[in-house]
Amino acid sequence: MRWLTRPVRSQGRHLADPPAAVPTRDRNGRRWAAVVGVLLLTVSTVVGIANSSKAAEPTIISLTFDDGNGSQLAAAQVLKANGLVGTFYITTSFIDSSGFLTRGNLQSLAADGNEIGGHSVTHPDLTTIGAAAARAEVCDSKTTLEGWGFTVRNFAYPFAAENATAQSAVRDCGYSSSRGLGDLRSPDSCASCPVAESLPPGNPMVTKAPDQVDSTWSLADLQARVTDAETTGGWVQLTFHEIAVGTDPSLSITPALFDSFVTWLAARTANGTTSVQTVAQALGQAPGPSPSPSPFSDVPGNAQFFTEINWLAAQGISTGWLETNGTRTYRPGLAVNRDAMATFMYRLAGSPAFTPPATSPFIDVTPQTQFYKEITWLASQGISTGWDEGNGNRSFRPLQPVNRDAMAAFMYRFNGSPAYTAPGISPFADVTLQTQFYREINWLASTNISTGWDESNGTRTFRPVQPVNRDAMAAFMYRYNTAFPG
Numbered sequence: 001m002r003w004l005t006r007p008v009r010s011q012g013r014h015l016a017d018p019p020a021a022v023p024t025r026d027r028n029g030r031r032w033a034a035v036v037g038v039l040l041l042t043v044s045t046v047v048g049i050a051n052s053s054k055a056a057e058p059t060i061i062s063l064t065f066d067d068g069n070g071s072q073l074a075a076a077q078v079l080k081a082n083g084l085v086g087t088f089y090i091t092t093s094f095i096d097s098s099g100f101l102t103r104g105n106l107q108s109l110a111a112d113g114n115e116i117g118g119h120s121v122t123h124p125d126l127t128t129i130g131a132a133a134a135r136a137e138v139c140d141s142k143t144t145l146e147g148w149g150f151t152v153r154n155f156a157y158p159f160a161a162e163n164a165t166a167q168s169a170v171r172d173c174g175y176s177s178s179r180g181l182g183d184l185r186s187p188d189s190c191a192s193c194p195v196a197e198s199l200p201p202g203n204p205m206v207t208k209a210p211d212q213v214d215s216t217w218s219l220a221d222l223q224a225r226v227t228d229a230e231t232t233g234g235w236v237q238l239t240f241h242e243i244a245v246g247t248d249p250s251l252s253i254t255p256a257l258f259d260s261f262v263t264w265l266a267a268r269t270a271n272g273t274t275s276v277q278t279v280a281q282a283l284g285q286a287p288g289p290s291p292s293p294s295p296f297s298d299v300p301g302n303a304q305f306f307t308e309i310n311w312l313a314a315q316g317i318s319t320g321w322l323e324t325n326g327t328r329t330y331r332p333g334l335a336v337n338r339d340a341m342a343t344f345m346y347r348l349a350g351s352p353a354f355t356p357p358a359t360s361p362f363i364d365v366t367p368q369t370q371f372y373k374e375i376t377w378l379a380s381q382g383i384s385t386g387w388d389e390g391n392g393n394r395s396f397r398p399l400q401p402v403n404r405d406a407m408a409a410f411m412y413r414f415n416g417s418p419a420y421t422a423p424g425i426s427p428f429a430d431v432t433l434q435t436q437f438y439r440e441i442n443w444l445a446s447t448n449i450s451t452g453w454d455e456s457n458g459t460r461t462f463r464p465v466q467p468v469n470r471d472a473m474a475a476f477m478y479r480y481n482t483a484f485p486g
């Protein structure tokens with residue numbers, strides 16, 4: 001998938017019109033500062049005085065990341081290791097889909113001090129879809145991200161495509177700024193453009209930035225955007241997409257290059273005039289409240305299935321345990337037993353009215369057993385009827401862990417045992433047509449509730465007899481609710 005192409009509009013503008021950019025932007029005398037700076041630099045180089053010629057005006061670098069690509073999570077760890085933060089412009093409909101960040105990832109990014117910004121819902125060219133649709137794309141991205149708990153103030157145009165309509169949409173939806181691309185000097189374009197945006201920007205609805213970083217950029221190219229800006233001071237937003245090998249062929253740089261640049265940049269801040277800030281910080285926006293943390297003390301922002309566990313809690317499906325120190329815990333690594341599964345499913349069904357039978361249908365469950373109501377509800381729905389122990393006795397085995405194959409069967413029955421034809425050839429290396437719950441396992445996979453694992457040998461596995469832990473259970477329920485809303 002290529003969500004972004006080079007911003008054709010701004011490229012074309014520069015190719016058509018490079019000299020016009022120069023005289024229009026030095027009204028504040030910055031060009032003189034640049035000229036003097038260059039002269040001083042020359043002198044200082046000759047006499048061997050390092051750094052004395054740096055412009056006194058601060059240089060602010062913002063590292064921005066577009067679209068919410070999954071490879072940006074590792075990049076954020078590189079930032080964190082170097083004490084830096086960035087701005088992540090999120091296309092909201094991409095989140096939680098394959099190859100992209102999850103809501104849990106966004107929480108952990110924000111918890112580390114990174115900014116979450118808007119980048120539309122579906123990444124359209126806002127200049128081609130009409131005013132109403134553009135407005136919906138821009139406003140809905142903000143509403144969604146705010147609904148997820150983030151303070152969202154800044155936007156970046158998909159494809160850097162903007163016009164008066166798009167600018168109005170951004171302003172009317174309550175964003176304070178929006179980033180363009182290609183209006184500052186770049187490695188292979190805009191040679192006569194300025195090297196930095198002013199602060200505050202001349203037009204906050206189209207802030208100037210170099211071309212997006214792509215696979216043609218070298219370490220020297222990245223460094224030059226910083227050192228060039230240091231001659232005048234001002235603001236440079238660098239825009240990254242994939243920081244990975246083998247993803248997008250053009251809009252990616254290698255993790256090694258990113259690491260080298262960030263390490264160099266972090267050291268560069270020691271000069272006292274260059275700093276790395278989020279877009280919100282660069283624009284002087286007051287920090288917003290932190291996103292709501294998990295109600296569970298053992299579910300940190302970077303926990304796997306953070307979003308799903310918090311969703312489960314918000315739905316009242318699991319309230320966890322109240323610990324003696326007053327905190328609540330979820331115990332994500334604990335295996336789910338059959339009694340707890342009954343309870344999760346009963347609550348997922350909306351806790352329907354149900355009067356449990358006076359006499360237990362199971363020899364190992366009494367009306368005093370914890371979750372008796374939920375267990376007998378599950379049985380009444382035919383979701384789990386337990387085991388025939390002979391002599392007319394049935395058992396439920398409430399404390400037995402639930403494996404993934406049984407989980408598939410529970411979910412299939414919970415869904416009303418819909419008509420479904422399983423594939424004639426198993427897609428899973430560890431599941432055969434004779435495997436118990438073959439049909440249910442494949443139904444579950446067909447709903448994307450659990451699609452199994454890609455193994456390093458190129459096969460897919462389902463791991464049917466692996467126990468389901470509570471964190472994975474939360475993910476199953478969250479995805480079930482997504483697949484079968486209401």
Ligand SMILES: [Zn+2]
Nearest residue numbers: 004066067158
């Ligand atoms: Zn984009």
